[in-house]
Amino acid sequence: MRSIMPADRLHLLLPFALPAAADASTALHDIQSPALDRLIARATLVERVIGEDFQRTLPHERWVARQFGALPDGASAAADEAPLAPYMLRADGGEPGSATWACVQPVHVRIAHDHLVLIDPASLDLPDDEAAILLAVARPLIEELGVRLEAPKPTRWYLSSDAFGTLAGASPLRASGRNIEIWLPHEAHSGERSRAWMKLQNEVQMAWFEHPVNEAREARGLPAVNSIWFHTQGVARPVHSPFAQVLSDAAATRGLALSAGVATSAPPRSFGELSAASRAATNGSGVTLVELDPFSAPYIEQDWARWNQAFAALQSDWFEPALAALQAGELAELRLTLCGDTGSVTLTVTRGDLRKFWRRRVLASLFIE
Structure with missing residues (x-):
């Protein structure tokens, strides 16, 4: 029975x-x-x-x-609201407290004919050991800018900074396969791009350019990890x-x-x-x-x-x-x-x-x- x-x-x-x-x-x-x-x-x-x-x-x-x-x-x-980063941080083993957190993921942005295209982060096939090396390169650059970084898992980071204000980012799967121009982070109230985020992103991109991890990935026919993607910023509520x-x-x-x-x-x-x-x-x-x-x-x-x-x-x-x-x-x-x-x-x-x-x-x- x-x-x-x-x-x-x-x-x-x-x-x-x-x-x-x-x-x-x-x-x-x-x-x-x-x-x-x-x-x-x-x-x-x-x-x-x-x-x-x-x-x-x-x-x-x-x-x-x-x-x-x-x-x-x-x-x-x-x-159009899904402030989920603080809860993701908790699931990954961190504690969000009362701070504002955004989830940031290492990604590959592909150069198309006249625009840039984000590929699905899941298709990167990025193992933890490679992600940890890239994180170790990026961490001091991020922290030097006064941004708090928590990364219980090396393939998914969490950033907190007053400089990010009400910055709104798109879910990676929302932007994947598309021209990233309209999906890039912007201030929710003004629609303006965030100079603080662009500076941080640029620092990380330059540090990863021609890094041995990426050179080895490309030699194996895998896409380089050449950028980071900001999304789901918010504060944990009861x-x-x-x-x-x-x-x-x-x-x-x-x-x-x-x-x-x-x-x-x-x-x-x-x-x-x-x-x-x-x-x-x-x-x-x-x-x-x-x-x-x-x-x-x-x-x-x-x-x-x-x-x-x-x-x-x-x-x-x-x-x-x-x-x-x-x-x-x-x-x-x-x-x-x-x-x-x-x-x-x-x-x-x-x-x-x-x-x-x-x-x-x-x-x-x-x-x-």
Whole structure:
């Protein structure tokens, strides 16, 4: 007999699972998704957030910040706010205190014909030992400028300085693959570029130019680490969690959970691997949030064949067994938050909803124009 799931409400957060309408036919080519199709058809639409093309934050970032109460008071669901760096610092083992922090990542900026293009930092394949060497070169330059630097992990740094004021930066995945000109950090209120940041960035870029680490990388056919990227600046606020436990690999989501005093760990590979210990963490009540992110890299790279494969795996690993658990009464409620690169959709479905045969929503109706 299958065990009854004590934590019987599950919320799946899926970044980059919702292609834009223009890409949908390619992304979903030949996809067979009967379980997801039925869940969507019978679900209740909880929320649909339509973002804008040039927002600097991503829908899933805004969503988690809003769920935990990390946004400024009065911020709307579509507000271009995701001050997540202090919570990321906490997830990485640091303590943000009351200071303002920004996350800064080593990146590669590629020279195109007449502009510069940021590549996805995850594609750098930057090991910790190389990152630590580059950090050791950059640290004294940064600290000489009066900027506080914390780097519990060498591939992700955190900077704090009054000189950065209300500087707003774009999420790396928001700017990846695009001309970086409009995504560079600027003062949120005036739109002006920050001289303090440009000076710091330039110092680091010059120090890394022709550094032995980069020369060795290029000899191996890897991109040089030639710049740094500023994003998610903010101050940690007291937060609360609507979830009894959070299973995620994302630093921001884990940091928010830790700040709210909620149990957090890595997500399981499948619905069937939601372990008894993990389920018991909710004490028989509450919602378990699981953030799954197999889509980001192929979405950013427009590799729709790989995105399609990830979608098919999610169908068998999560949607089919979750639907079966709903039908058997082992799962009381399933929520899905599907995000694209500008907007998001949240749906909820219960066992009773599955009997509402007159509901006929289709996946295509969720695409963001």
